[in-house]
Ligand SMILES: Nc1ncnc2c1ncn2[C@@H]1O[C@H](COP(=O)(O)OP(=O)(O)OP(=O)(O)O)[C@@H](O)[C@H]1O
């Protein structure tokens with residue numbers, strides 16, 4: 001569905017991505033892991049249209065990719081909520097409510113409920129905890145029914161407990177909508193918990209060094225198997 005071929009991106013002298021190629025299939029979740037500075041956020045910025053200058057070819061359903069032609073849900077590294085708008089206003093931001101108002105309202109309420117943020121709707125982002133901000137950002141991204149959901153280390157600033165809860169809420173919502181997702185993390189445990197496919201990037205400038213199918217995707221808590229699998233990935237990365 002989304003094909004990235006030989007993508008290279010530079011910021012002046014700095015080479016952020018080098019010859020990066022990836023094929024993203026519809027309805028699948030990809031976890032992308034790589035060390036700090038290897039170009040993960042740069043990749044998402046290219047895909048959501050913030051960075052327009054790059055080499056290589058990107059296509060969507062076999063046509064040249066134009067971020068303005070498709071619906072993209074983007075959860076940036078720092079939530080991306082508007083501080084001067086309430087939780088409710090932030091969540092409704094992607095919508096023109098004149099169209100299918102009732103259907104949309106019903107769906108929005110369901111997402112808000114499943115992410116457990118019903119009671120926070122009249123607060124402002126500054127009045128929320130990190131995990132709550134995160135869930136509001138996820139709600140907004142899901143509700144816009146994106147063709148592709150791009151998430152940049154969404155759980156990284158959360159404590160282990162809150163992160164685990166947020167990941168579970170995300171996955172239960174994903175089961176319902178099956179949104180094509182590219183999930184970025186530098187945490188291998190998170191990559192294994194979320195990703196159907198695990199893509200491992202090299203140090204900067206980033207390119208893919210391994211692509212692994214996750215045998216534990218959607219398998220209920222086999223903690224020991226998960227730890228063994230995480231260990232095998234750590235060995236593969238060769239990160240020091
Ligand atoms: N606006 C910019 N101007 C110049 N260099 C930049 C800019 N943004 C990123 N870089 C550089 O490009 C490289 C890739 O950055 P990027 O933010 O994509 O890394 P990352 O993999 O997301 O890292 P992290 O895990 O720390 O978030 C880094 O060397 C970074 O310093």
Ligand SMILES: [Mg+2]
Pocket residue numbers: 040041042077152
């Ligand atoms: Mg980043």
